[in-house]
Amino acid sequence: MKKIASALLAVVMMISMAACQSQEQSQPESSESSMPQSQTNTQPESSIAAPEESTAGNRILIAYFSLGRNAEYPDDVDASTSASLVLDNGQQYGTTEYMANLIQQNVGGDVHMIQTVTPYPTDFDAVVDQNHAEMDAGTLPELVESDLDISQYDTVFIGYPIWATNAPQAIFSFLSEYDLSGKTVIPFCTHDGYGAGSSYTDIAAAVPGAAQVLDGLAIEASDVAGGAEPVAQWLQEIGMDKKAEENVQAEGTAITITVGDTVLDGVIYDTALAKEIEEYFPLTISMVGFGSREYYGGVDFYPENLEGGQKTFENGDITYCEAHHNMAIFYAQTDDPVLSVDVIPIGKVTSDLSIFNELSGNVDITFALAE
C-alpha cells in the first residue's frame, strides 16, 4: 500500500514539477531579490559560503540541502527548463538555496550548503527511486567534509526540499553529524504543492537536545522567487527579526575569553566604556558564580564613561557594574533578569555558554583581544 502511495506521489510530483517548470519560466528576473555576492556561485562548494565574511558575534547558521547543488547539472543547464533551479538576475540557484539566501538577507548569519559525497542523479525518477531506497533502508548518505564549527552558533536554520513528504535523508545525516543540543532549531522547506509533510515532526525528533524548535516555513517552489515578503513576515512572527538586531549589536572587536583551558570567542563593543576597559586587556579577573546566572569579579580600575546602565541582560553579555565595581559574564536567566543595580554591557561571549554551568568556586577568566 505504501509502495502504491509512493508511486502515485511520484506520478503526481512529475505532473506538478512540469507545472512548476512553466511557472518558473514565466518568472521575471527580480532586482529586489538579488542575492548577496557570496551566494551567486553556481558551482557547489564544500563548506560554509565565504566563512571569512562571518562577522564576530554572528551566531546564526542557515544550513540547507538543495537538489540543484547536489546533482551534477551541466554548467550551462537552463534554469527555465530545470525543475530544481531558480533564476534571479541571470544567476541560477537551487530552490531551497534561494530561500536560504532570502533568510540570510533578513537575519544575517552564515550559509552552509549540505552536500552529499555522492551526487544525486539529474533524472527526476532516478532521484525518487534513490530517495525511496534511502528512506526504506534508513540510509544516512555521507556528507562532504566541511570545516563547519557548529559550536559557533546558537540558532540553526535547517532548509530542504520536501522529498516523499519528508526531509531528504541528507538532512538527517546532517542532524546526526552535528550536535544541536541547546540550540534553537528552525526548519524551512520548499515543495511542489504538498506542504511540509511530516518533516517538522521528524526533524524535531532528530534533535531531542535542542533548546527549542520554532515553527517552520514551507514555500511552494513556484512561489520561491517572490518569497521575500512571506519569509520576512515569518521571521517576524517567530521573533527572528529581534535576533538579527542582537547580531548587529554583537558586532565589535573580536576578543577571547579564556576560562581555564577553554578559549571562548566574543566581541567587545565600540562604545566609550568598552574602549576604556579594552585598554586593560589582557585582563584577568578572579570571578565567582552567582545565582546560577553570572560569573562576576572585582576590577582595580575606575572607568569614567558610565552611560547605558540597565537592569536587564542577555545571556552572553559581558558587563561592567559601577555600583559593585566589578565585571560580569551573564550566561543564563535572561528571561528573568532580577538585577538590583545597573550593569552596562561592554561586550558579548559569542561561543556556547554551557561551560559556565559546569564551573564551581573561583575561576580566573582572562579577556584579551583576539589575534
Ligand SMILES: Cc1cc2nc3c(=O)[nH]c(=O)nc-3n(C[C@H](O)[C@H](O)[C@H](O)COP(=O)(O)O)c2cc1C
Ligand atoms: C525525490 C523527490 C521527491 C519529492 N517529493 C515531493 C513531495 O512529497 N511533496 C512535494 O510537494 N514536493 C516534492 N518534491 C518536489 C520538491 O520538494 C520541490 O521541487 C523543491 O522545491 C525542490 O527544491 P530544491 O531545488 O532545493 O531541491 C520532490 C522532489 C524530488 C526530487
